[in-house]
Amino acid sequence: MEPDVVAREGPAPTFPGWRVVGAAFVCLTVTSGLGFYGLAAYLTVLVREHDGSDGGEVWRVGQISGAVAVFFFVGGVFGLIVARQIARHDVRIVVLAGAVFGAIALLLLGQVTEVWHVYAVYVVLTLGHTCAGLVPAATVVTRWFHVKRSVALSIASTGLSVGGVLITPFAKWLMDRNGLEDSSKYLALIWFVGIVPVTLLFMRPHPQALGWEPDGIRTSAGPPREYFSVALRDAIRSRFFITVSIAYTLILAAQVGGIQQLVKLVEERTSTSTATLATAVLAGTSVVARLAGGQLAARLSMAHLALGCALLQAIALTAIAAFGSTALLLAGIVLFGATVGNLLMLHPLLIGQEFGPRDYAQIFSRSQFVAFVGTAAGPYVLGAIRDASGGYGTAYAVAGVMSLVGAAFLPRRVRATET
Numbered sequence: 001m002e003p004d005v006v007a008r009e010g011p012a013p014t015f016p017g018w019r020v021v022g023a024a025f026v027c028l029t030v031t032s033g034l035g036f037y038g039l040a041a042y043l044t045v046l047v048r049e050h051d052g053s054d055g056g057e058v059w060r061v062g063q064i065s066g067a068v069a070v071f072f073f074v075g076g077v078f079g080l081i082v083a084r085q086i087a088r089h090d091v092r093i094v095v096l097a098g099a100v101f102g103a104i105a106l107l108l109l110g111q112v113t114e115v116w117h118v119y120a121v122y123v124v125l126t127l128g129h130t131c132a133g134l135v136p137a138a139t140v141v142t143r144w145f146h147v148k149r150s151v152a153l154s155i156a157s158t159g160l161s162v163g164g165v166l167i168t169p170f171a172k173w174l175m176d177r178n179g180l181e182d183s184s185k186y187l188a189l190i191w192f193v194g195i196v197p198v199t200l201l202f203m204r205p206h207p208q209a210l211g212w213e214p215d216g217i218r219t220s221a222g223p224p225r226e227y228f229s230v231a232l233r234d235a236i237r238s239r240f241f242i243t244v245s246i247a248y249t250l251i252l253a254a255q256v257g258g259i260q261q262l263v264k265l266v267e268e269r270t271s272t273s274t275a276t277l278a279t280a281v282l283a284g285t286s287v288v289a290r291l292a293g294g295q296l297a298a299r300l301s302m303a304h305l306a307l308g309c310a311l312l313q314a315i316a317l318t319a320i321a322a323f324g325s326t327a328l329l330l331a332g333i334v335l336f337g338a339t340v341g342n343l344l345m346l347h348p349l350l351i352g353q354e355f356g357p358r359d360y361a362q363i364f365s366r367s368q369f370v371a372f373v374g375t376a377a378g379p380y381v382l383g384a385i386r387d388a389s390g391g392y393g394t395a396y397a398v399a400g401v402m403s404l405v406g407a408a409f410l411p412r413r414v415r416a417t418e419t
Contacts, residue, residue, distance in 0.1 A: 015216035016204055017144040021156045023202040024137035027095060028159030030194035033167025034106065034187055035129040036160075039068050039122075040260065041172040042109065045180050046118065063115050065383075067122040068260075069376045075126040076372030082130050083139075083365035091140050091205045095132045099195040102128025103188040110184025132195050134160070135368065138348035139361040144207050146214040146357075150302070150349055154294020157345045161286040164279075214357075228415075229356030235363045240354050243409045245367045248347050249374035250406030251310055254399040255340060257378030258317055262333070265392040270326050278333050285337030293342035302353055303414045306346045310407035313339040314400045321396035347371070353414050 043064050050059035085094050105125035112118050137156055145152040167190070174183045204210060213219050235241055262282065266275040297305055316339060319332035351364045378399075385395040 013218065015212060016202075016210060017152070017207065017212070017214070017216060019202040020140055020144050020204055021152050023198040024141055024156035025159040025162075026198045027132050027195050027203075028134065028137050028157060029163040029167065030159075030191055031098070031102070031129050031133045031163070032160040033163030034102070034171060034191050035125065035133070037164035037168040038171055039071065040263070041168055041175065042180075043068070044172075045175045046112070049180060057115075059115060064118055065379070067119045068379065070119055071122045071126045071129075072372050072376035074123050075130045076369040076376075078127055078130045079135050079365040079368055079372075080362075082135055083361040086136055086139055086361040087359070091136050092199050092203055095136050095199045095203065096196060098128045098131025098133070098136075099192050099199070100128070101125075101131060102195075103192040104128075106184055106188040106191055108184075109187075110181040128191070132199075134348070135361060135365050138352070138364060140203065140205060142348070142352045142357050142360050143205070144214055148215050148298070149352060150297035151294045153349055153352075154290055154297070154345055157348075158287055158290050158341070160344060161283050161290060161341050164283040165287065229358035229360075230354070230363075232359040232362050235355045235359065236366055240411050240414075241351075241363070241367060243411055244347070244350055245370040247310070247406045247409035248367065248371035250402045250409070251313065251343055251374070252371050253374030253378035253381065254317060254402040254406070255313060255343065255378070256375045257380075257382035258320070258336065258396065258399050259340070260379040261382050261386065261392065261395065262320075265320070265396070266329065266333075268392070269324055269329060274326055274330075278330065281330060281333050282337040282340065285334050286341035289338040290341030290345055293345060297346070297349060301414065302346060302350055303411050306343070306350060307407055307410050307412070309339045309342045309346065310403055310410060313343065314403040314407065316400075317396050317403060318400035321393045321400065350411075350414055 046064055047059055050056060052058035082094055101124055105121050105128055108117075108121045108124065112121060134157070137159075138153060141153050141156050142149060171183070171187055171190075174186060177183075207214055208219075211219060230238075259282070263275045263279060266278045293305065293309075312335065316332055316335035320329065320336065323329045323332055347367070348364055351367055352360055355363050382392075382395040382399060385398055386392050389395065
């Protein structure tokens with residue numbers, strides 16, 4: 001039964017859901033630009049500033065790279081805690097806590113003097129990244145949108161790529177120009193100011209509290225409409241949950257490993273300038289393809305779209321493994337970029353579509369925790385294969401196989417949308 005529409009005098013109120021999407025977009029832009037994508041920039045600067053030229057200890061890439069694995073592992077564990085807090089409290093409290101954690105971490109990053117300091121700072125940074133990142137953003141968008149969820153989430157999650165295009169290069173330029181210590185206070189300010197105002201002004205935890213149903217339906221003050229939802233206990237025991245989680249463990253291992261090693265691969269095969277171009281091409285293609293994917297997900301089967309993207313990622317990684325010329329290599333990277341954003345977007349969409357909004361945060365955080373095993377391991381697996389084989393050809397071919405196996409675990413159907 002459709003909810004009663006309230007007859008009101010005066011101009012029709014504006015649906016706040018799209019402002020919520022905008023707030024989620026901004027938060028994800030900041031957390032990805034100074035969190036996920038920023039990790040590679042921090043590694044480069046830390047190694048350069050501790051090269052032993054001042055008589056101190058030389059910091060090696062391998063030493064600091066371990067902090068990246070800690071970042072993802074702690075993020076996966078802490079995501080379970082964040083999901084429980086979102087279910088019990090106003091999501092804005094969690095996001096604002098993320099603003100504080102992240103700002104503190106970036107301030108401390110400019111003060112590190114020992115390798116273990118980097119690990120400690122990354123733990124605090126991942127707390128901020130998790131509190132203000134994908135779990136709360138996807139949860140709040142899922143609450144505000146049902147039929148239009150794929151479009152709304154595609155817009156919000158595009159912030160993940162925009163952060164890598166806009167914020168990370170600026171952060172790298174700032175650190176190259178002023179050094180990490182002087183730049184860290186500005187990075188902390190960007191994190192805090194980028195998250196706090198939009199969260200306070202535009203993010204709202206539930207549509208019903210403001211007299212709305214999902215997708216912009218204005219309702220009476222009566223009982224809110226009940227949407228299909230699966231309880232947490234039943235969801236995590238389902239075949240769908242298990243296979244999606246396994247699939248994304250392999251898919252993200254291939255994807256994140258491919259992204260983290262891409263700059264070095266392109267530098268080895270072409271030039272430094274081409275490597276910089278490759279990063280922009282990857283992120284830019286991801287932005288455009290994610291927006292297109294959101295439209296397709298509203299019209300096609302999400303399960304079939306996810307399967308197609310996983311297979312396309314396998315082809316792209318295999319092409320990157322094989323191609324040596326600049327033109328063909330960039331073509332492979334364009335293909336890879338077209339899958340990156342959509343696969344990341346489709347993970348929360350598949351979970352939301354199959355299990356509904358009630359326990360969404362806790363269900364998705366558990367699936368994400370399993371998948372983070374692949375996220376953390378992927379860069380190391382590809383790096384180790386590269387060192388053992390003497391080049392990236394075998395490493396990226398293995399990544400292609402991982403993506404292909406992951407595609408085999410993806411479900412072939414997902415629950416239809418209720419209208």
